[in-house]
Amino acid sequence: MSRPNLKLSVAFEFELSAANDLLELGHENLCQAMHDLLGAMVLQGMPTITAKQLGKAGVTVLSHRHHLDVATTAAATIPRAEYVAAGPHLTDDELLQLARRTSGKLPAIxxxxxxxxxxxxxxxxGEFRMIPCVVHARLSSGKDAQLQGRLNLTNGSVLLAERDRQSRLQPKQDSxxxxxxxxxxxxxxxxxxHTxxxxxxxxxxxxxxxxxDALIGLWQKS
Structure with a gap:
């Protein structure tokens, strides 16, 4: 088989009007739906026609691949609170990056x-972003205690200081x-x-x- 000495890339961009059932799909499902709709007629037809036309000039198609992507451009503006809810550990600049990265790619649901x-x-x-904290809790003995630790803003977990790790807390306490x-x-x-x-x-x-806002401010100062 001949070794390739040219790489050809041909791209088209289509602006579409689609029904709501497609617009409500997540990005991955929407891409799959479009892939299924185009099917072999387009995804295999294009390489076949290309090979036939280029063959007239003695050019042989050795291999081919395709890339499909689709973005929902009619998506409603997402409130900042939704970005904060998804990433309370992110800085203001990172929240803007999150908005740009997901623009037009978010499901409606x-x-x-x-x-x-x-x-x-x-x-x-995804790294741990820790701030010092105090845990106000009731021990299994019934006494109230203040335990020193660090709060992970990325996932909400608390790592207690070594001196307080043997503390036993009352289960299901509201306080x-x-x-x-x-x-x-x-x-x-x-x-x-307990572990x-x-x-x-x-x-x-x-x-x-x-x-x-207050927690990120504390983290940025630490």
Missing amino acids: EGERARVLRRHALALA LRVEGSGSGVGLKASCAG LSGPVIEVPLAELAAHR
Whole structure:
């Protein structure tokens, strides 16, 4: 077989008007739907016709590949709060990057859109972003305690200081709070049990998002 000595790329861009059932699909599903609709008639027909036409000049097509992408340009403007909810650990500049990266590629269904935004937010900045915190909790003995630790703004987990990792907390307590040191912000939290590393304390993403500005300000100063 001859070795290739030319690479040809031919691209078309189509502006389409589609029904709502297509517009409500996520980006990956929308691309797959378009791929299925075009089918062999287009995806295999184009290489066949190209080979025939180029063959007239003695040019042989040795291989071919295709790339398909589609963006929803009629998507409604997404409120900033949705970006914050997906990435409360992101800086202002990173939130703008998240908006640009996902522009026109977000599903119309809110729940699915939130999952897509979260995935992109973690891809943009997935490292742990920690701030010092104090955990206000009730111990299994019934005493109230203040435990020192660090709150991970990326996923809401709390890593307790070594001296407090042996603490045993009462299960399902409503009074569990995590305070970002120096922020004056108290966050609702829960304890999912205990491990060798201490109590598994978690702050919901919604709580982080509600106080995101103060928490990010504290992280940027640390």
